[in-house]
Amino acid sequence: MVNLFSMKDYTKSVKGRAQKAFTLLSILLLFAGLLLGGASSKPVQAQATTYPEYVVKPGDSLLWIAAKFNTTLEAIMSVNQLGPESTLHPGDKIKIPSLAGMQGILSSEYVGLGTSLVSLSRRSQAQLSQLIRLNRITSPSELFIGREILMTDVDQESPTAPNTLLEGQSFLELAIKSNVNPWALGRRNLLQNANQAIPQDSFYVPSSVAQLDALAIPGVGSISIGNLPLRQGDTYYLSVESPGKVQVKSELLDFSPQFTDIGDGKQIAYVGIHALTEPGVYPLSMSFTRDDGFEYRFDQLVVIKSGNYATDPPLRVDPATLDGDNIRAEDAIFRDLLAPVTPVQHWDGLFYSPAQDADCVISTFGSRRTYNDDPKIFYHTGLDLGYCKGTDVYAPAVGKVVGALPGLIVRGNTIIIDHGLGVYTIYMHLEEILVEEGAVVERGQLIGVIGTTGRSTGPHLHFEVDIQGTPVNPATWLRRAFP
Numbered sequence: 001m002v003n004l005f006s007m008k009d010y011t012k013s014v015k016g017r018a019q020k021a022f023t024l025l026s027i028l029l030l031f032a033g034l035l036l037g038g039a040s041s042k043p044v045q046a047q048a049t050t051y052p053e054y055v056v057k058p059g060d061s062l063l064w065i066a067a068k069f070n071t072t073l074e075a076i077m078s079v080n081q082l083g084p085e086s087t088l089h090p091g092d093k094i095k096i097p098s099l100a101g102m103q104g105i106l107s108s109e110y111v112g113l114g115t116s117l118v119s120l121s122r123r124s125q126a127q128l129s130q131l132i133r134l135n136r137i138t139s140p141s142e143l144f145i146g147r148e149i150l151m152t153d154v155d156q157e158s159p160t161a162p163n164t165l166l167e168g169q170s171f172l173e174l175a176i177k178s179n180v181n182p183w184a185l186g187r188r189n190l191l192q193n194a195n196q197a198i199p200q201d202s203f204y205v206p207s208s209v210a211q212l213d214a215l216a217i218p219g220v221g222s223i224s225i226g227n228l229p230l231r232q233g234d235t236y237y238l239s240v241e242s243p244g245k246v247q248v249k250s251e252l253l254d255f256s257p258q259f260t261d262i263g264d265g266k267q268i269a270y271v272g273i274h275a276l277t278e279p280g281v282y283p284l285s286m287s288f289t290r291d292d293g294f295e296y297r298f299d300q301l302v303v304i305k306s307g308n309y310a311t312d313p314p315l316r317v318d319p320a321t322l323d324g325d326n327i328r329a330e331d332a333i334f335r336d337l338l339a340p341v342t343p344v345q346h347w348d349g350l351f352y353s354p355a356q357d358a359d360c361v362i363s364t365f366g367s368r369r370t371y372n373d374d375p376k377i378f379y380h381t382g383l384d385l386g387y388c389k390g391t392d393v394y395a396p397a398v399g400k401v402v403g404a405l406p407g408l409i410v411r412g413n414t415i416i417i418d419h420g421l422g423v424y425t426i427y428m429h430l431e432e433i434l435v436e437e438g439a440v441v442e443r444g445q446l447i448g449v450i451g452t453t454g455r456s457t458g459p460h461l462h463f464e465v466d467i468q469g470t471p472v473n474p475a476t477w478l479r480r481a482f483p
């Protein structure tokens, strides 16, 4: 039998021995550490810090990556164990020290029409807090259309499409209709509980086609904006799909484009941004009116970036081509000819170059110009293709000739072709016009001969693309196909 006193004594003596042994072990370990050259006294970490990784793209530099992620070159080199001799290759993965604690591959996309932080989060499966931290967002209003948003680990394997919870429909019904487990659907949409699902909110369900831009609007299947980010002097389009009849209106920079019904419940509007628009953030408003009179409106800010347009050297031309009355008289003719929005899309895919040598550019679109020492600033409304390989001028796409105008003082001999949906191409300073008004031309058909008639300083083709009356950068149409 052991009494309490002796028990205490025993404990003390065991403790004392253990302490002595521990101190001895520590000294030995310290010596071992010093011998091995590890002078660090840092405690051993149970788990290594995680970092998300950025995939290097062609043209990237470590300095640029450091600036993009708000860190320093030294920190990036240290975390990635890079030395001064290390080289960077596209496809390399670089750990980002300023985002310690996060993981996955960093990717980016432009904010689309109707995108909110919540919809981005639901689609990409990135936590809201992560999106906010990654993009240093301080207010939801900073989610401008066309802003580049960084995300980690977008789930590309199982693309999702938005689906709207209708008034009176339960989340369970939506899950059954979409053929998914309601609990999985809830998790995918970051809901703790199915009762949190609000009617008319959009939820992402697995789909074979990923729908990037989504806003749940009653009676509207999808809306999207094309050719982001928007730039001064460039083209964009708004597309709306709805199962029933919906009247769509939109306004940006005091302009309301005309929408055209192109069948299959789709409506589209092509729009041009004026080349002299100040770069900045502008409100885009949209409204949808159903047949039963129900109206839904929303506004979202959109970024318009600079077109980085050059300034041409001062030009000398015939003063008659700068005369205000002459300019106004011609502009009035063009305004009328370019106003109709023909409800058919005649073009199909990329535009064919209207000159034999598409690389023979003598002046690009948007460049700021002055004439004959007058301080008035003009801008170049088209693309000047020089007289390099030949003098033939071709139609870039199918269309109808709506103007064959000889002898104009400013524009010279000019052709106008209507390609539908408010998109027109114009050919100026021609030597000869080889088509007649009313003719339907094919893609690549010979339509004229390069010359130097009108306000021109030498033989060239002034090729212009106008959308709902606004000249836009033709180079975009030669480079990318619009649907």
Ligand SMILES: [Zn+2]
Pocket: 363, 380, 381, 382, 383, 384, 461, 462, 463
């Ligand atoms: Zn020109």
